[in-house]
Amino acid sequence: MKSNYIRYIIFATIVVAGFSSCKQEDFLDRFPKDKINEQIYFKSEVDLKLYANQFYTALPVEFSNNDNNSDNMIPGNRNTFLSGIYVVPASGGGWDWGNIRSCNFFLKRYEKSEIPEAAKQKYAAEVRFFRALFYWQKVIQFGAVPILEQDLTENSPELFASQNTHKEVMDFVLKDLDFAVANLTEPSAENRLNKYAALALKARICLWEGTFRKYHGLADEHVFLQATADAAQTIINSNLYGLYSTGNPGQDYRNLFIQDDLSKNKEAILSRIYISNINTTNYTRAISAGNTGYSKDFVRSYLCKDGLPPALSPLYAGDDTPENEVKDRDPRYTQTIATPGYVMTQNPDGTQDKISIPRVGTSATTTGYQVIKGRSSDPAQSNANQETIDRFIFRYAEVLLNYAEAKAELGQLDQTVVDVSINKLRARAGMPNMVLANLVADPNTIFPGVSLPLQEIRRERRVELAGDGFRFNDLLRWKAGKLIERPETILGMKLTPAYKTNYPSSQVSGIALNADGYIRVYSNITNRLWYDKMYLYPLPIDQLTLNGNLKQNPGW
Template sequence: MKKYISALPVIILLAFAAGCNNDFMERVPPDKINDANFWKKPSDLKSYANQFYPSLIDANTFWRADNQSDNQCPSSLDGFIWGQYVVPSSGGGWAKSDWAQIRSCNYFLKQYRSVEGNPDEINTYVAEIYFFKAFFYYQKLRQFGDVPWLNDVLQINSEALMAPRDSRKIVADSIAFYLDKAAGYLPDTSPEGRITRYAALALKSRVCLFEGTYRKYRDLGDHEKMLQASAAAALDVMSSSKFGVYTTGDAGSDYYNLFIAENLANNPEAIMVRTYATDKLMHNLNRILSEPQTGFSKDFAESYLCKDGKPIAVSPLYKGDAKFSDEFINRDPRMLQTIYTADRPILVTAAGEARYQEVPEFNNQRCNTGYRIVKFYSPKERDLEQGRSVKPVFVFRYSEVLLNYAEALAELNSCTQAVLDESVNLLRARVGMPKLKTEVGYTDPSWPKWEAAVSPLINEIRRERRVELAAEGFRFDDIRRWKAGVLLENVKTYSGARDPQTNAYRALYPGNIRSWKNKLYLYPIPSIELTLNPQIRQNPEW
């Protein structure tokens, strides 16, 4: 008898987006599978699942997500965080195409039971679809909050088409449930680089931390169970002994080298990576970073601690910023491995000639802030060929799991010194920084002015997260979940380095003053959807 993964219990009443119109309900899934000759063997399930893998990360763009935050400042201001975004009439992340991947996952879950073969192999691919459905729904949760949770492949006469949205709690709990089911059937390792049990747990630690803190800082209730689930998922990964923090003992280079590695197959930090192959699948990240049209903000640059483990406002080691090079003296070594300085080659030719760039550079095509992104950037001429890079990129990195673990427990008032030593302090050890103590030992007058006050320990864990995960696309989600949008009103979050010509910080968007509005924690529902289904209500303040 075959043993299959059970479907989600009927404790969640499912609804679908009102914007799914008749032509969407009638169309064949994008894979254009003929049910008469498909769904026969496990390899069919594998082929179907393959379509979702490119959605996990785009090497060319993932780092640009931090342009929508206080970390990076694009040459043209981001219209959303600057309050210029208006309610779209259609589309806006709610179009039928935006729901197609979730529909395709549900289509799989309806069809796969006809497949004959090894039950374990079948269950592995079913678990992959559970993972992807959770992954796609997490995107919807972050963007819209309440969304319809769908299990069925709806038809044009389905009553659920006219139902209201499900609450974010139902959606988040369902995502966590699906990831648990996925983790229960996925393999511990995958020679092919497919989703594993630990990738599912890493995603669960991320999702539950997001939702736990989102609930906590808005008094929505039930935040403790989400934070506990985040910590438990992270600990499961940590306890496997399969992963670790990459280090060779070179505190001045290891962090930088991690992100320009030619191969991550045996890197202990790689929970999951996306690999590339010459002339088969390549990307353009390195070339794009040579002209990124963005740069780190002054506020971000000031967030790095000094080598004594103290912030620049209280450390005697800080040399000030009268000269650009002074800022980097005696600072956390990750600063020099993340932000470009003139002693690092900007280009190494095929003949071995090294070329350098004067700093601070204020160039809208390359770096408008003076703080140029060097993380992920290789100066080798061959790596700068247009669209020819095959360097792998992380999908899930062990360091994030460690940070999730420490933060979740700190938010639960359960973060001990032992917790810090097995998480945050491993990251600090890689770069030779002093340990973080549960009793921080100082008050930083430059700690962010959070809307909801936090402890010194949480302040420092958040700082560690900001520094370690810089340019990895996490920052705006962190601002959302902490209810910290007011941070974007700080003029240093949209200022650059000190300009030697004026002795003032570089003003990036002259004449503009950023004012945060709480509606920006969520995107609006397109207006046509509200017309088509009166039971759908617009997100607050839109």
Template structure:
């Protein structure tokens, strides 16, 4: 029987290890009063220590709540300060926190004390390096060059503590080394719901695609190694026979239903899910999604293909957007499975007839419904037990397709084994290399059409899963934020406006073409400084060897 990896919040005895005081650059206060000599004795001790990694932000749980609000996919009621240009340099914090790295390094400095075999020890070293690699990768995405510390820091380690930032490429080479160790030493099947080999491969594929394309499109070189590592990792997952695309043969509902399941245990698409259970661990995601004031942008809505596999600019099936019904007709079935359209059950029989503009439900008229159900039980505050993904097999297939295309190795067979499996779930025509035609409205007019369309497929399949800003970053494509349609909503013609209560839509502002202006009088203007966040003022003051990121 196929074993799927289930993750849930682990309650652990030694929470003190994770509670370092955050008072300076590398959080130098002691991890615990427990002596390493008296603790790291056996496998149980190693496991208990590593339990803390599985909590908090260390696992990239995809809950859909306000995800991608920092991208061209969304225009939330609350303007994103980073894209608005109003984000200011923080005094402290600002994600510049090395406490978790220190927690990992403390383990690596002491685990060898355990009187067990190296094969068992290396499982927990693999877990530690998985989480350390992920944390350093997040820091590189956020700040670029960062100090790389791979040993436990004491108060006497001043030269390391106040050192300079290591170049991005060197940090990422070390991240890859950590991931390779995790892949080599984590078990294929892990006990007690812990990390396994495929989780490490999924993270490696994700990280290597990001780094490979970053190196290519920022012109820093050496991208081929990472792109090849991304496809190698993806193919190990694909060739394992453990995973598949979830489908029950219902293309109009399967994609939507994938994200409102009480139990992802045994779901073939779940490489690594976060599991929620009544009376054990619940969440509030469903209710938050119903009250988020969130909205997909016009730009995102336009990116869905028509049912003939052609973009709206080329398809004779496109009926225009004068009404929400017209716009949703003859579109990729994922349109209606991500955007609330007529007939969607908002809550226990409360059916959508018109997009709920002028309320706190949605900002643009394109209301996100991924992970949002009509269940009263899930609506109850913090009582939802819908499981969510950490690593989803669909992402692995998209990584394989994109990495192969960037290497110039994407054949029709590659597409049939990746993109077209996703299209089969929703009944869309296959992507066929020989018949691809460049979209006149492409966001990437200079790119080969194959890479362009793979990027579109990624955008649609992974909508609201939190990948979009990272994608714009690695593609060096931040200027897409300048597209006026990224802050526009649906078309609100006078005839459509008249169908709403006047007091509900009276304050809604539209542009000259009747598209909702989410932020009247404001347009986004991209600055290249936004590829990186600023370092906090306190860190620059404490460590004169650190320099602020460009533009901040």
């Protein structure tokens, strides 16, 4: 409950304040107050807990406008990396090792604490969880990086170390994840890391690594893919988690992401808690004028209600109007994208601001496919920086998707696996089951090189996790960066001359359209370009200068 979290914050604040209280020691014997005094710190459980707390802000919170760097969404301002105009930075660029150093500092000192061994190892597990997360993020960005297990100083010889290989680093990450799973405890009301959060991170990271190894030709993918399946299976078998559903497929998906309290929601393996006047966000207000929108390429991923893709379904009514395009489609469409009838604001007096037509030509949407996932219609949540809606960090739905994909990649997919994973998600959405024996090829698939089951699992992943920040990493691991070049990834809705008459001419006169009438978000290009060097970011120039043993990534 949020009240428990408030009590925890107050307790932590009191303890921190206590560290700053006056003592009677001689002035010259005092240690600097902006640094940890190793002679008196790392003694109690409170010491270990408070040290670990610093990493919690780095947990990946799932806001639903996090796909601007992919083929799912199109921000008004072009992404420099995906536009092919990113240059090698002089400094910075993500080559920051502060968090990893802080993890190592703890891991070299926590053993001297005077607490029971299980408690001691629990906090070590928390820190190793975070070190695994930080190292994985480094590998995603840079590939090969140095493995550092010491907290370095300016005189440490490791400062001049060369990079370990991608595979060496990820094998190191897996060891940290296994330690975290083995030593973290069952979930509690305190909303700290627990063994199932560690399993969820393990499933996420190992799926990324296993598929990266497979599609980039690194080999040895089986260990990581099996680790994904096993971790996900453990979470499923725990029976502690499930999909949120009230039996209303027309509302459940939307309502899942606008809950003020996720502490009792079985889909939340771990969530970020937001509390009025303590810890709040600005998401609803920001996304209402977010200058972004889903792409035509993304929207074409939605199946029709008969379970068939638009290219094959007799239910598909075309896209000449937004009303036709959404007709008889997966119910998650209208719970993710603002379509005619969506209530933007529900005022306490009963009045409403309701969408009648997509708000193109405004900051609400670049494409006509306005993002509403995770957006509240409660005006109180639109007050500047006052939103208190809880957000997912690890969601059970992702675990099911990871499980299905890993089993498919391992050649272990059968109908039983599909029924406990993909079909659970489809049932919540009110969509027909995926039946392996009845799958038909989508002539417009964007993944013709993989099996039909994998095509549909990837489709389900794209729809269920829309906007949550997974898509770019998915494209990287599948070696599918070339999808960024598809023209549909920077096109919006069709704006026919007839539909234009619904708008004031001043609102739509400046909107660029292609020859087929689709909105061109970037009027000066018709598609983006992907170069294979973009599977990794470049190291900054200053680090290559300071350490001659570092090698720049290929192509940069």
